[in-house]
Amino acid sequence: MYKYILEGVGDINWMAISALLTFVAVFTVSAVMAFRSPLAYLNKMSNLPLDDSILQTSETDIRHEEK
Template identity: 90%
Template sequence: MYKYILESAGSINWMAISALLTFVTVFLVSAIMAFRSPLAYLNKMSNLPLEDSILQTSETDIRHEEK
């Protein structure tokens, strides 16, 4: 059935089909990984940009060797 559909479509290139299959495969794998990951991990990753755990240093805080 699929062979008949692809033959009747005419100018479908095999590279276009392989690109489509690659996209669908990557999308499905990433969706499965996202749904199977623990909720605590997802919450941690979603709040990570909002946390201010990295100390901001200014030029006065950095001690250079005196010459």
């Protein structure tokens, strides 16, 4: 069934080309952003999952309702 639908559409090579161009554009932008980021920011973000101080401060800031 899908074969007949795609045959009726005609030449669909433009879909593959547009998907490839979109991927290349997103990859290029992300690579440029990664290489232009300051080293201190990258180190901070890389250590963020291992940093326990954020968990401790967020746990103490939570206020529970009194019953």
